[in-house]
Amino acid sequence: GAGANYGLGRAALPEEIAAWNVDVRPDGSGLPEGSGDVFTGEQVFVEKCAACHGDFAEGIDNWPKLAGGDGTLADEDPLKTVGSYWPYLSTVWDYVHRSMPFGAAQTLTADETYAITAYILYSNYIVEDDFTLSHENFLEVEMPNADGFIVDDRAETEYSIWRTEPCMENCKDSVEITMRATVLDVTPEEEGTEEASMDAPAE
Amino acid sequence: MSDTFQGKGTSRRAFLRGGVAAAAGAVAAGTASANSPDPLITEVQDWASGLGAGVDEVPYGLPIEFESDVIRRNVEWLTADTISSINFTPIHALDGTITPQGCAFERHHSGAIELKKEDYRLMINGLVDTPLVFTYEDLERFPRENHVYFCECAANTGMEWAGAQLNGAQFTHGMIHNMEYSGVTLRTLLNEAGLGAAGDLEDKWVYVEGADASSNGRSIPMEKALDDVLVAFKANGEALRKEHGYPVRLVVPGWEGNMWVKWLRRVEVMDGPVESREETSKYTDTLADGTSRKWTWVMDAKSVITSPSPQMPIKHGHGPLVITGMAWSGHGKIARVDVSKDGGITWETARLGADGANKALTRFYLDTEWNGEDWLLQARAMDETGYVQPTKAQLREVRGENSIYHNNCIQTWHVKPNGEAENVEVS
Numbered sequence: 001g002a003g004a005n006y007g008l009g010r011a012a013l014p015e016e017i018a019a020w021n022v023d024v025r026p027d028g029s030g031l032p033e034g035s036g037d038v039f040t041g042e043q044v045f046v047e048k049c050a051a052c053h054g055d056f057a058e059g060i061d062n063w064p065k066l067a068g069g070d071g072t073l074a075d076e077d078p079l080k081t082v083g084s085y086w087p088y089l090s091t092v093w094d095y096v097h098r099s100m101p102f103g104a105a106q107t108l109t110a111d112e113t114y115a116i117t118a119y120i121l122y123s124n125y126i127v128e129d130d131f132t133l134s135h136e137n138f139l140e141v142e143m144p145n146a147d148g149f150i151v152d153d154r155a156e157t158e159y160s161i162w163r164t165e166p167c168m169e170n171c172k173d174s175v176e177i178t179m180r181a182t183v184l185d186v187t188p189e190e191e192g193t194e195e196a197s198m199d200a201p202a203e
Numbered sequence: 204m205s206d207t208f209q210g211k212g213t214s215r216r217a218f219l220r221g222g223v224a225a226a227a228g229a230v231a232a233g234t235a236s237a238n239s240p241d242p243l244i245t246e247v248q249d250w251a252s253g254l255g256a257g258v259d260e261v262p263y264g265l266p267i268e269f270e271s272d273v274i275r276r277n278v279e280w281l282t283a284d285t286i287s288s289i290n291f292t293p294i295h296a297l298d299g300t301i302t303p304q305g306c307a308f309e310r311h312h313s314g315a316i317e318l319k320k321e322d323y324r325l326m327i328n329g330l331v332d333t334p335l336v337f338t339y340e341d342l343e344r345f346p347r348e349n350h351v352y353f354c355e356c357a358a359n360t361g362m363e364w365a366g367a368q369l370n371g372a373q374f375t376h377g378m379i380h381n382m383e384y385s386g387v388t389l390r391t392l393l394n395e396a397g398l399g400a401a402g403d404l405e406d407k408w409v410y411v412e413g414a415d416a417s418s419n420g421r422s423i424p425m426e427k428a429l430d431d432v433l434v435a436f437k438a439n440g441e442a443l444r445k446e447h448g449y450p451v452r453l454v455v456p457g458w459e460g461n462m463w464v465k466w467l468r469r470v471e472v473m474d475g476p477v478e479s480r481e482e483t484s485k486y487t488d489t490l491a492d493g494t495s496r497k498w499t500w501v502m503d504a505k506s507v508i509t510s511p512s513p514q515m516p517i518k519h520g521h522g523p524l525v526i527t528g529m530a531w532s533g534h535g536k537i538a539r540v541d542v543s544k545d546g547g548i549t550w551e552t553a554r555l556g557a558d559g560a561n562k563a564l565t566r567f568y569l570d571t572e573w574n575g576e577d578w579l580l581q582a583r584a585m586d587e588t589g590y591v592q593p594t595k596a597q598l599r600e601v602r603g604e605n606s607i608y609h610n611n612c613i614q615t616w617h618v619k620p621n622g623e624a625e626n627v628e629v630s
Binding site: 005006008009010011012016017020021023024025026027052061062063064073074076077078080082085086087088090091094095098099102103105106148149150151152153154157158159162163164166167168169170171172174175176177178179180181182184186187188 | 276277278279280282283286287312313326327328329333334335336337341344345366367368369370371374391394395396410412416417418420468469471473475477478479480483484487489491492493494495496497498499500501503513541545546547548549550551579583585588589590591593597601604605617625626627628629630
């Protein structure tokens with residue numbers, strides 16, 4: 001139907017929709033016109049991003065690494081970056097444009113976002129250093145882990161196995177402790193378990 | 204009075220070093236008989252003679268100072284900063300099912316923003332007949348519903364994938380809260396904009412985003428959006444707390460907490476998912492072979508014993524003991540909770556505090572006796588679909604150790620003869 005069941009709210013104006021509806025999808029829909037090259041991207045990145053993410057997008061301290069980790073996804077300690085993990089370039093553009101830099105989001109122009117995205121691709125060895133990214137060639141970029149995702153399959157791989165009447169007695173022969181949290185000792189002391197514990201009883 | 208309250212000077216370790224056994228013995232004996240009259244009874248106390256506080260003293264109250272340990276806590280090493288970070292509900296110290304808002308966990312990606320009702324706008328756009336803008340006042344004029352639901356972070360218990368790490372139920376299971384929400388169904392708002400333009404709704408999605416810098420945009424299939432998703436503005440009777448999305452948040456029953464978008468500003472009807480950062484880079488679950496699951500929305504059946512637990516050692520000595528905890532399932536109601544004291548060799552069925560509620564926390568109790576035995580305490584939830592909460596070994600067999608999210612494994616606490624409890628893994 002035509003909606004308006006309660007007659008509440010008012011029609012959104014085109015300018016209002018344009019201001020907030022900035023999401024970009026894997027098929028490129030939502031991308032504004034514009035372009036940026038790796039060289040420009042490096043300059044913008046060094047100025048606005050490198051303090052946390054490093055000059056080469058390799059990450060500083062505990063801040064996210066945006067490059068590296070190729071082929072580590074099946075490792076004991078995988079490094080998930082734009083290059084090694086992210087399936088779609090649209091997500092990079094969308095997220096950078098909408099939510100970065102951390103603490104000063106929505107300050108990047110479309111061209112700056114194209115340039116930064118180009119530089120992140122270069123940092124991941126996905127494009128050459130003379131590459132220019134634009135709304136026109138955006139879909140030509142191949143993301144290494146584009147095929148790395150499957151839709152939630154728990155119904156087949158887990159639920160079908162675990163929806164059974166469980167064991168109540170003699171469920172195993174023996175039990176041994178194989179790991180203790182206190183060995184690692186990474187629970188916060190000052191604001192953690194010590195303080196969180198109930199108080200000692202009165203004598 | 205305050206001298207009976209021990210602050211942070213009294214550590215649990217000191218307590219355990221010092222007098223657990225002695226205190227336990229004394230208390231156990233003391234329950235049977237008293238050697239001398241108790242002055243708390245025989246002497247008139249100040250509070251039984253003088254006056255308490257007037258009704259004008261506290262227009263909006265906080266818990267009494269003796270409960271000052273029942274607070275949110277964070278773990279610094281988990282995240283790069285405290286803005287895009289997590290803290291933990293003190294579930295070890297709570298009972299029943301409703302989480303007090305003031306200590307209910309927070310998870311932000313760009314901090315807890317301050318958004319006045321006057322400044323609030325909600326836009327519905329995309330494949331709708333009429334894109335709309337609502338004010339906060341508009342939302343309060345739609346028919347309202349009330350529901351209690353749990354909100355569990357997808358990463359709850361995530362640090363425990365590779366082994367027993369954090370020593371306390373607050374830290375291993377405290378990325379959760381359970382509140383009574385009042386709000387408008389998302390269905391109502393979508394119908395107000397009109398879904399005729401969307402055509403066949405089966406393959407349609409909504410994209411929801413917040414007003415904060417992170418936006419936290421997520422894609423939700425239309426079927427769920429039209430089912431039980433709420434646009435909520437009250438929780439536990441009062442306005443949402445700032446840190447929980449004031450003035451309006453999304454409530455997505457049974458689904459991972461990340462999708463409960465706070466400070467909700469826009470709902471876009473689309474013909475496909477956005478594949479945003481929070482559903483590609485994050486909230487995807489990497490399996491042992493390096494492929495990753497996406498769109499793992501539902502939180503499976505789970506439970507944890509909250510007492511005894513590492514932060515709640517047994518201090519009352521031998522004899523009657525209440526084992527308690529909570530269970531929940533994103534698939535519906537909790538049907539049963541079993542408790543094991545021997546690491547899963549034998550199980551006994553616990554008592555539910557109240558009947559299981561749909562996609563909400565359920566409290567359970569096992570009223571039992573403890574006489575200083577070594578216990579390996581576990582709880583195992585079952586939901587109305589017949590799903591039985593798995594062990595960590597079962598989960599690892601399917602997923603490996605790197606999926607980060609959705610760890611609903613059975614938790615083990617080692618209760619020692621001195622009453623202390625520790626987070627352990629067992630064979």
